[in-house]
Amino acid sequence: xxxxxxxxxxxxxxxxxxxxxxxxxxxxxxxxxxxxxxxxxxxxxxxxxxxxxxxxxxxxxxxxxxxxxxxxxxxxxxxxxxxxxxxxxxxxxxxxxxxxxxxxxxxxxxxxxxxxxxxxxxxxxxxxxxxxxxxxxxxxxxxxxxxxxxxxxxxxxxxxxxxxxxxxxxxxxxxxxxxxxxxxxxxxxxxxxxxxxxxxxxxxxxxxxxxxxxxxxxxxxxxxxxxxxxxxxxxxxxxxxxxxxxxxxxxxxxxxxxxxxxxxxxxxxxxxxxxxxxxxxxxxxxxxxxxxxxxxxxxxx
Amino acid sequence: xxxxxxxxxxxxxxxxxxxxxxxxxxxxxxxxxxxxxxxxxxxxxxxxxxxxxxxxxxxxxxxxxxxxxxxxxxxxxxxxxxxxxxxxxxxxxxxxxxxxxxxxxxxxxxxxxxxxxxxxxxxxxxxxxxxxxxxxxxxxxxxxxxxxxxxxxxxxxxxxxxxxxxxxxxxxxxxxxxxxxxxxxxxxxxxxxxxxxxxxxxxxxxxxxxxxxxxxxxxxxxxxxxxxxxxxxxxxxxxxxxxxxxxxxxxxxxxxxxxxxxxxxxxxxxxxxxxxxxxxxxxxxxxxxxxxxxxxxxxxxxxxxxxxxxxxxxxxxxxxxxxxxxxxxxxxxxxxxxxxxxxxxxxxxxxxxxxxxxxxxxxxxxxxxxxxxxxxxxxxxxx
Numbered sequence: 031x032x033x034x035x036x037x038x039x040x041x042x043x044x045x046x047x048x049x050x051x052x053x054x055x056x057x058x059x060x061x062x063x064x065x066x067x068x069x070x071x072x073x074x075x076x077x078x079x080x081x082x083x084x085x086x087x088x089x090x091x092x093x094x095x096x097x098x099x100x101x102x103x104x105x106x107x108x109x110x111x112x113x114x115x116x117x118x119x120x121x122x123x124x125x126x127x128x129x130x131x132x133x134x135x136x137x138x139x140x141x142x143x144x145x146x147x148x149x150x151x152x153x154x155x156x157x158x159x160x161x162x163x164x165x166x167x168x169x170x171x172x173x174x175x176x177x178x179x180x181x182x183x184x185x186x187x188x189x190x191x192x193x194x195x196x197x198x199x200x201x202x203x204x205x206x207x208x209x210x211x212x213x214x215x216x217x218x219x220x221x222x223x224x225x226x227x228x229x230x231x232x233x234x235x236x237x238x239x240x241x242x243x244x245x246x247x248x249x250x251x252x253x254x255x256x257x258x259x260x261x262x263x264x265x266x267x268x269x270x271x272x273x274x275x276x277x278x279x280x281x282x283x284x285x286x287x288x289x290x291x292x293x294x295x296x297x298x299x300x301x302x303x304x305x306x307x308x309x310x311x312x313x314x315x316x317x318x319x320x321x322x323x324x325x326x327x328x329x330x331x
Numbered sequence: 332x333x334x335x336x337x338x339x340x341x342x343x344x345x346x347x348x349x350x351x352x353x354x355x356x357x358x359x360x361x362x363x364x365x366x367x368x369x370x371x372x373x374x375x376x377x378x379x380x381x382x383x384x385x386x387x388x389x390x391x392x393x394x395x396x397x398x399x400x401x402x403x404x405x406x407x408x409x410x411x412x413x414x415x416x417x418x419x420x421x422x423x424x425x426x427x428x429x430x431x432x433x434x435x436x437x438x439x440x441x442x443x444x445x446x447x448x449x450x451x452x453x454x455x456x457x458x459x460x461x462x463x464x465x466x467x468x469x470x471x472x473x474x475x476x477x478x479x480x481x482x483x484x485x486x487x488x489x490x491x492x493x494x495x496x497x498x499x500x501x502x503x504x505x506x507x508x509x510x511x512x513x514x515x516x517x518x519x520x521x522x523x524x525x526x527x528x529x530x531x532x533x534x535x536x537x538x539x540x541x542x543x544x545x546x547x548x549x550x551x552x553x554x555x556x557x558x559x560x561x562x563x564x565x566x567x568x569x570x571x572x573x574x575x576x577x578x579x580x581x582x583x584x585x586x587x588x589x590x591x592x593x594x595x596x597x598x599x600x601x602x603x604x605x606x607x608x609x610x611x612x613x614x615x616x617x618x619x620x621x622x623x624x625x626x627x628x629x630x631x632x633x634x635x636x637x638x639x640x641x642x643x644x645x646x647x648x649x650x651x652x653x654x655x656x657x658x659x660x661x662x663x664x665x666x667x668x669x670x671x672x673x674x675x676x677x678x679x680x681x682x683x684x685x686x687x688x689x690x691x692x693x694x695x696x697x698x699x700x701x702x703x704x705x706x707x708x709x710x711x712x713x714x
Binding site: 032034037041133141143145146154231232234235237238270274281284285 | 410415419438442505
């Protein structure tokens with residue numbers, strides 16, 4: 031496989047997963063940026079386990095995911111039903127704390143970072159196929175789980191909380207437990223990303239996990255569409271990949287293009303390109319449903 | 332008999348010429364993975380300018396083996412994701428590359444160059460970031476601990492009465508390692524060193540300076556961002572600090588922002604660096620004037636010569652190892668370039684000649700400067 035394609039596919043998959051990690055809590059109107067910190071924690075933990083303690087990669091992956099989920103759960107005990115603004119502040123603070131801890135931990139290289147993480151297969155090509163296999167397997171698994179969540183009672187409850195938390199609570203939805211569930215789930219996804227990120231590059235630097243990532247994932251969600259998981263799936267590779275095709279002179283304006291796209295979408299199509307209505311219509315078209323394509327049930331909406 | 336001699340000589344010369352490897356490229360294209368946009372875009376431009384200046388000079392003098400050289404700036408915008416994809420593109424068919432810049436992109440992209448066995452010259456980072464990728468890069472600087480201890484001790488010896496030194500340290504990439512090397516050098520002189528951490532997002536420096544002054548230091552070393560240093564020196568002066576020679580600025584702090592934010596308040600401060608703007612040789616003078624012309628009269632940025640020299644080192648490697656640019660010999664010629672650069676002897680750099688041994692420079696000088704009227708003046712060369 032060409033190297034370029036490998037890096038494109040792996041980076042795109044990470045961006046999809048991380049956008050989903052932000053999408054999940056946003057189902058209950060939480061912008062949960064702690065995911066970026068969790069990504070760093072899991073990445074460094076797995077790097078340390080495999081690189082220094084020679085723990086097999088599979089166990090390190092599991093440890094990274096479990097630790098991320100635990101952090102997500104513990105934090106959610108305090109902010110499971112907090113207002114959006116409070117969740118944002120906690121997320122940003124957590125990123126700062128995590129970066130500072132990593133910078134001061136000599137065991138993981140401090141500000142220098144970690145170099146030469148071992149390959150997870152005997153040859154470089156084997157390593158790449160293994161990373162791709164694991165990453166896309168996890169992408170499919172997470173995608174399936176999120177799809178099931180979205181189409182379950184919990185998903186509908188999350189939509190109700192997003193629309194009006196007080197009204198949802200009066201209808202019997204436990205907003206706090208729901209918030210805790212999606213926050214923990216999202217941190218688990220971020221843990222997966224952190225471990226895989228470390229083994230894609232086989233090195234780690236604290237500047238791999240900056241606020242820049244928050245900007246990218248926010249753009250993916252809001253341009254793609256925050257009401258379904260499909261927006262992130264389609265938009266993450268496009269927003270990441272298309273600028274690579276631009277001539278160098280245009281690439282320099284990439285951030286401006288991202289920003290302009292975000293503003294335009296927020297003004298002209300506030301729900302993003304992949305709205306729930308659009309997805310249902312598309313599903314009907316593809317499945318050849320006889321039901322009138324423009325008529326959606328209340329449940330589907 | 333005489334005629335026969337000339338015929339034989341002519342045939343021999345033709346035969347010799349036909350044996351010499353032919354250049355297989357129309358142009359030597361060298362990609363330069365650089366941060367041309369984003370927060371350090373201005374530094375990226377200074378580095379790019381150095382490489383382009385070398386290419387302009389080389390092309391004006393006939394190119395490399397008669398073919399022009401072209402430096403192709405590849406923007407990574409400090410993004411490791413972008414850096415990895417761009418490096419993956421470059422290693423497909425490039426003979427050699429420059430960069431990446433800066434450290435987080437080095438860590439994401441250099442493993443790709445190493446796997447492809449292609450040299451990429453990381454000429455502005457510290458030894459610690461280059462060494463993991465030997466022999467597919469070279470370090471422009473000796474190991475930090477080895478070099479900086481000696482250099483800072485030279486400053487300490489200028490003020491033997493100093494007993495306690497406070498060091499302002501910002502946690503960024505190689506900077507804490509540089510601070511550790513300073514501690515080692517000063518400790519060997521019997522001085523104690525205390526650390527005051529500078530937060531990366533700090534915008535006011537009064538409390539930090541008060542904290543440092545409460546430790547009653549005899550001298551202060553700055554290991555942080557240039558503009559922060561300028562502002563901290565101002566704070567120190569406003570709180571009664573007068574012994575300016577006992578303030579030492581590390582090499583990465585010797586940037587335009589130090590002079591623009593520090594103004595007249597930094598007069599007397601000592602700075603260490605790896606280049607000496609007062610060198611008087613024709614190449615440096617041309618470089619300096621051209622840089623000033625393109626940058627509104629500003630003196631060359633201290634790292635600008637690095638990629639200038641890197642381009643010349645690649646030129647020398649191509650010329651002296653018989654590299655042809657033939658795609659069929661890509662692997663073999665990549666190795667020739669890497670081997671040559673790792674052990675080059677008597678390389679004629681922009682400022683001084685130096686040798687490399689296994690990818691590490693062995694005899695580069697370092698300098699202490701004093702700032703006077705907003706300009707550096709040479710205080711001492713340290714070898």
